[in-house]
Amino acid sequence: MKIRFALALTALLPLMVACKAQDGTADTTAPAAPAATEAAPAAATPAPAAEGASPEAAAAPAATDAAPAAPVPAQARLVGPEPVAGTDFVAIEGGQPFQPATGKVEVTEIFGYVCPACARFQPLISSWKAGLPSDVNFVYVPAAFGGTWDNYARAFYAAETLGVQEKTHDALYSAIHIEQTLKGERGTDSVQDIANFYGKYGVDPKTFADTMGSFGVAAKVNRGKQFAQRSKITGTPSLIINGKYLVKGKGYEDMLRIADHLIARERAANAK
Numbered sequence: 395m396k397i398r399f400a401l402a403l404t405a406l407l408p409l410m411v412a413c414k415a416q417d418g419t420a421d422t423t424a425p426a427a428p429a430a431t432e433a434a435p436a437a438a439t440p441a442p443a444a445e446g447a448s449p450e451a452a453a454a455p456a457a458t459d460a461a462p463a464a465p466v467p468a469q470a471r472l473v474g475p476e477p478v479a480g481t482d483f484v485a486i487e488g489g490q491p492f493q494p495a496t497g498k499v500e501v502t503e504i505f506g507y508v509c510p511a512c513a514r515f516q517p518l519i520s521s522w523k524a525g526l527p528s529d530v531n532f533v534y535v536p537a538a539f540g541g542t543w544d545n546y547a548r549a550f551y552a553a554e555t556l557g558v559q560e561k562t563h564d565a566l567y568s569a570i571h572i573e574q575t576l577k578g579e580r581g582t583d584s585v586q587d588i589a590n591f592y593g594k595y596g597v598d599p600k601t602f603a604d605t606m607g608s609f610g611v612a613a614k615v616n617r618g619k620q621f622a623q624r625s626k627i628t629g630t631p632s633l634i635i636n637g638k639y640l641v642k643g644k645g646y647e648d649m650l651r652i653a654d655h656l657i658a659r660e661r662a663a664n665a666k
Contacts, residue, residue, distance in 0.1 A: 412629030413509030491637040502634040508578035552605040
Protein backbone atom coordinates (compact mmCIF):
# COMPACT_ATOMS: atom_id res chain seq x y z
CA MET A 395 0.00 0.00 0.00
CA LYS A 396 2.77 2.46 0.97
CA ILE A 397 4.69 1.79 -2.26
CA ARG A 398 1.57 2.28 -4.38
CA PHE A 399 0.71 5.46 -2.46
CA ALA A 400 4.21 6.90 -2.98
CA LEU A 401 4.26 6.11 -6.69
CA ALA A 402 0.76 7.46 -7.20
CA LEU A 403 1.69 10.75 -5.61
CA THR A 404 4.60 11.22 -8.00
CA ALA A 405 2.15 10.82 -10.87
CA LEU A 406 0.30 13.94 -9.79
CA LEU A 407 0.90 17.14 -11.69
CA PRO A 408 2.95 19.72 -9.73
CA LEU A 409 0.72 21.24 -7.08
CA MET A 410 1.03 24.04 -4.52
CA VAL A 411 4.36 25.21 -3.15
CA ALA A 412 2.83 25.15 0.31
CA CYS A 413 -0.61 25.19 1.83
CA LYS A 414 -1.95 27.92 4.03
CA ALA A 415 -4.93 29.07 6.05
CA GLN A 416 -8.18 29.48 4.18
CA ASP A 417 -8.32 33.13 5.22
CA GLY A 418 -4.92 33.75 3.62
CA THR A 419 -3.26 34.82 6.86
CA ALA A 420 -0.29 32.52 6.39
CA ASP A 421 2.40 34.14 4.29
CA THR A 422 3.30 31.17 2.13
CA THR A 423 6.81 31.63 0.82
CA ALA A 424 7.96 28.06 0.39
CA PRO A 425 11.13 27.42 -1.64
CA ALA A 426 11.09 27.23 -5.40
CA ALA A 427 11.44 23.86 -7.06
CA PRO A 428 14.96 22.82 -8.02
CA ALA A 429 15.58 22.32 -11.73
CA ALA A 430 15.25 18.59 -12.03
CA THR A 431 13.21 16.02 -13.89
CA GLU A 432 10.53 14.49 -11.72
CA ALA A 433 11.49 11.05 -10.51
CA ALA A 434 10.34 8.49 -7.99
CA PRO A 435 10.44 9.69 -4.34
CA ALA A 436 13.47 7.57 -3.46
CA ALA A 437 15.54 9.48 -6.00
CA ALA A 438 14.37 13.08 -6.09
CA THR A 439 11.07 14.82 -5.49
CA PRO A 440 10.84 18.37 -6.82
CA ALA A 441 8.95 20.97 -4.86
CA PRO A 442 5.47 21.66 -6.25
CA ALA A 443 4.59 24.46 -8.62
CA ALA A 444 3.35 27.91 -7.69
CA GLU A 445 0.46 28.33 -5.33
CA GLY A 446 -2.95 28.29 -6.92
CA ALA A 447 -2.50 25.28 -9.17
CA SER A 448 -5.44 22.97 -8.76
CA PRO A 449 -4.86 19.38 -7.57
CA GLU A 450 -5.28 16.89 -10.40
CA ALA A 451 -4.89 13.23 -9.57
CA ALA A 452 -3.75 10.60 -12.02
CA ALA A 453 -4.78 6.97 -11.74
CA ALA A 454 -2.62 5.00 -9.32
CA PRO A 455 -0.16 2.76 -11.15
CA ALA A 456 -0.22 -0.98 -10.83
CA ALA A 457 1.41 -2.53 -7.79
CA THR A 458 5.15 -3.06 -8.01
CA ASP A 459 7.50 -5.55 -6.41
CA ALA A 460 10.19 -2.93 -5.94
CA ALA A 461 11.19 -2.49 -2.29
CA PRO A 462 11.21 1.01 -0.75
CA ALA A 463 14.59 2.69 -0.38
CA ALA A 464 16.45 1.64 2.76
CA PRO A 465 16.79 4.38 5.41
CA VAL A 466 20.15 6.17 5.34
CA PRO A 467 22.16 5.75 8.61
CA ALA A 468 22.49 8.93 10.68
CA GLN A 469 26.28 9.16 10.30
CA ALA A 470 25.97 9.15 6.49
CA ARG A 471 23.16 11.71 6.29
CA LEU A 472 25.10 14.96 6.61
CA VAL A 473 25.68 16.40 3.15
CA GLY A 474 26.35 19.88 1.88
CA PRO A 475 27.43 22.94 3.85
CA GLU A 476 26.37 23.86 7.36
CA PRO A 477 22.99 25.61 7.29
CA VAL A 478 22.98 29.39 7.60
CA ALA A 479 20.59 31.21 9.92
CA GLY A 480 18.12 33.38 8.03
CA THR A 481 18.77 31.54 4.76
CA ASP A 482 18.37 27.86 5.58
CA PHE A 483 16.46 28.15 8.85
CA VAL A 484 14.85 30.65 11.20
CA ALA A 485 15.78 30.61 14.88
CA ILE A 486 12.55 30.62 16.93
CA GLU A 487 12.87 33.03 19.83
CA GLY A 488 12.11 31.22 23.08
CA GLY A 489 11.19 28.07 21.15
CA GLN A 490 10.43 24.84 22.99
CA PRO A 491 9.72 21.28 21.75
CA PHE A 492 6.08 20.32 21.36
CA GLN A 493 6.53 17.21 23.52
CA PRO A 494 9.77 17.66 25.49
CA ALA A 495 11.55 14.43 26.43
CA THR A 496 14.78 14.24 28.40
CA GLY A 497 17.78 13.43 26.21
CA LYS A 498 15.72 13.51 23.01
CA VAL A 499 15.88 15.82 20.01
CA GLU A 500 12.43 16.51 18.65
CA VAL A 501 11.53 16.84 14.97
CA THR A 502 8.02 18.13 14.35
CA GLU A 503 6.21 18.21 11.03
CA ILE A 504 3.30 20.64 10.96
CA PHE A 505 1.11 19.32 8.16
CA GLY A 506 -2.44 19.20 6.84
CA TYR A 507 -4.15 16.19 5.31
CA VAL A 508 -5.96 18.49 2.88
CA CYS A 509 -2.70 20.14 1.77
CA PRO A 510 -1.49 18.85 -1.65
CA ALA A 511 2.09 19.88 -0.85
CA CYS A 512 2.00 17.81 2.35
CA ALA A 513 0.71 14.82 0.38
CA ARG A 514 3.68 15.10 -1.97
CA PHE A 515 6.11 15.48 0.94
CA GLN A 516 4.77 12.45 2.82
CA PRO A 517 6.65 9.67 0.95
CA LEU A 518 9.93 11.54 1.46
CA ILE A 519 9.40 12.34 5.13
CA SER A 520 8.21 8.80 5.83
CA SER A 521 11.39 7.26 4.45
CA TRP A 522 13.60 9.92 6.05
CA LYS A 523 12.18 9.60 9.56
CA ALA A 524 12.60 5.81 9.45
CA GLY A 525 16.38 6.37 9.51
CA LEU A 526 16.46 8.83 12.40
CA PRO A 527 18.64 7.89 15.41
CA SER A 528 16.96 6.48 18.50
CA ASP A 529 17.50 9.71 20.44
CA VAL A 530 15.43 11.68 17.91
CA ASN A 531 11.68 11.85 18.47
CA PHE A 532 9.51 12.55 15.41
CA VAL A 533 6.12 14.17 16.05
CA TYR A 534 3.28 15.03 13.68
CA VAL A 535 1.26 18.16 14.50
CA PRO A 536 -1.79 18.78 12.28
CA ALA A 537 -2.33 22.41 11.28
CA ALA A 538 -5.74 23.85 12.19
CA PHE A 539 -6.28 26.79 9.85
CA GLY A 540 -10.06 26.74 10.12
CA GLY A 541 -12.88 24.93 8.31
CA THR A 542 -11.94 21.56 6.83
CA TRP A 543 -8.41 21.88 8.24
CA ASP A 544 -9.81 21.82 11.78
CA ASN A 545 -11.98 18.76 11.10
CA TYR A 546 -8.95 16.84 9.85
CA ALA A 547 -6.82 18.03 12.77
CA ARG A 548 -9.48 16.63 15.10
CA ALA A 549 -9.52 13.42 13.03
CA PHE A 550 -5.76 13.02 13.51
CA TYR A 551 -6.04 13.21 17.29
CA ALA A 552 -9.15 11.04 17.37
CA ALA A 553 -7.28 8.39 15.36
CA GLU A 554 -4.32 8.72 17.74
CA THR A 555 -6.62 8.31 20.75
CA LEU A 556 -8.24 5.22 19.22
CA GLY A 557 -4.92 3.65 18.20
CA VAL A 558 -5.30 3.79 14.40
CA GLN A 559 -3.32 6.91 13.46
CA GLU A 560 -0.21 5.14 12.17
CA LYS A 561 -2.04 2.67 9.95
CA THR A 562 -4.36 5.32 8.49
CA HIS A 563 -1.93 8.21 7.93
CA ASP A 564 -0.89 7.40 4.35
CA ALA A 565 -4.31 6.01 3.52
CA LEU A 566 -6.04 9.28 4.42
CA TYR A 567 -3.71 11.27 2.16
CA SER A 568 -4.50 8.78 -0.59
CA ALA A 569 -8.26 9.01 -0.05
CA ILE A 570 -8.15 12.80 -0.43
CA HIS A 571 -5.51 13.32 -3.13
CA ILE A 572 -5.38 10.09 -5.15
CA GLU A 573 -8.68 8.23 -4.89
CA GLN A 574 -10.65 11.43 -4.16
CA THR A 575 -13.19 9.50 -2.10
CA LEU A 576 -12.89 12.41 0.33
CA LYS A 577 -13.01 16.00 -0.90
CA GLY A 578 -10.42 17.77 1.26
CA GLU A 579 -10.35 21.40 0.14
CA ARG A 580 -12.33 20.57 -3.03
CA GLY A 581 -15.48 20.59 -0.93
CA THR A 582 -16.68 20.02 2.61
CA ASP A 583 -16.17 16.67 4.28
CA SER A 584 -18.56 16.27 7.20
CA VAL A 585 -17.56 14.67 10.48
CA GLN A 586 -19.61 11.65 9.38
CA ASP A 587 -17.75 11.41 6.06
CA ILE A 588 -14.44 11.37 7.91
CA ALA A 589 -15.71 8.92 10.54
CA ASN A 590 -16.90 6.57 7.79
CA PHE A 591 -13.39 6.55 6.33
CA TYR A 592 -11.94 5.44 9.67
CA GLY A 593 -14.70 2.86 9.92
CA LYS A 594 -12.83 0.92 7.22
CA TYR A 595 -9.99 0.45 9.71
CA GLY A 596 -11.89 -1.23 12.51
CA VAL A 597 -13.20 1.83 14.35
CA ASP A 598 -16.94 2.29 14.94
CA PRO A 599 -17.86 5.47 13.01
CA LYS A 600 -20.06 6.78 15.84
CA THR A 601 -17.26 6.24 18.35
CA PHE A 602 -14.87 8.02 16.04
CA ALA A 603 -17.22 10.99 15.52
CA ASP A 604 -17.79 11.26 19.28
CA THR A 605 -14.04 11.18 19.88
CA MET A 606 -13.50 13.94 17.31
CA GLY A 607 -15.88 16.11 19.32
CA SER A 608 -14.40 15.28 22.70
CA PHE A 609 -12.85 17.78 25.11
CA GLY A 610 -9.53 15.92 25.03
CA VAL A 611 -9.22 16.15 21.25
CA ALA A 612 -10.21 19.83 21.28
CA ALA A 613 -7.46 20.51 23.84
CA LYS A 614 -4.86 18.79 21.66
CA VAL A 615 -5.92 20.75 18.57
CA ASN A 616 -5.64 24.02 20.50
CA ARG A 617 -2.22 23.05 21.78
CA GLY A 618 -1.13 22.34 18.21
CA LYS A 619 -2.43 25.75 17.11
CA GLN A 620 -0.42 27.45 19.82
CA PHE A 621 2.72 25.55 18.83
CA ALA A 622 2.29 26.51 15.17
CA GLN A 623 1.79 30.17 16.09
CA ARG A 624 4.77 30.14 18.44
CA SER A 625 6.89 28.55 15.70
CA LYS A 626 5.85 31.26 13.22
CA ILE A 627 5.21 28.80 10.42
CA THR A 628 4.52 30.29 6.98
CA GLY A 629 2.73 27.31 5.44
CA THR A 630 2.65 23.54 5.41
CA PRO A 631 4.56 21.29 5.39
CA SER A 632 6.87 22.86 7.99
CA LEU A 633 9.68 21.18 9.91
CA ILE A 634 10.63 22.37 13.41
CA ILE A 635 13.83 21.05 15.02
CA ASN A 636 13.73 20.77 18.82
CA GLY A 637 11.30 23.69 18.95
CA LYS A 638 14.23 25.99 18.14
CA TYR A 639 14.58 26.05 14.36
CA LEU A 640 12.06 26.45 11.53
CA VAL A 641 13.60 24.80 8.48
CA LYS A 642 13.54 26.67 5.17
CA GLY A 643 15.44 25.26 2.16
CA LYS A 644 15.13 25.30 -1.62
CA GLY A 645 12.97 22.20 -1.97
CA TYR A 646 11.82 19.15 -0.05
CA GLU A 647 15.14 17.30 -0.20
CA ASP A 648 16.99 20.46 0.83
CA MET A 649 14.65 20.81 3.81
CA LEU A 650 15.59 17.31 4.94
CA ARG A 651 19.31 18.01 4.36
CA ILE A 652 19.11 21.11 6.54
CA ALA A 653 17.10 19.22 9.16
CA ASP A 654 19.84 16.56 9.36
CA HIS A 655 22.44 19.22 10.14
CA LEU A 656 20.29 20.89 12.78
CA ILE A 657 19.51 17.54 14.39
CA ALA A 658 23.25 16.78 14.54
CA ARG A 659 23.79 20.18 16.18
CA GLU A 660 21.19 19.47 18.85
CA ARG A 661 22.45 15.92 19.47
CA ALA A 662 25.96 17.29 20.00
CA ALA A 663 24.62 19.86 22.48
CA ASN A 664 22.80 17.12 24.40
CA ALA A 665 25.99 15.04 24.58
CA LYS A 666 27.94 17.79 26.35
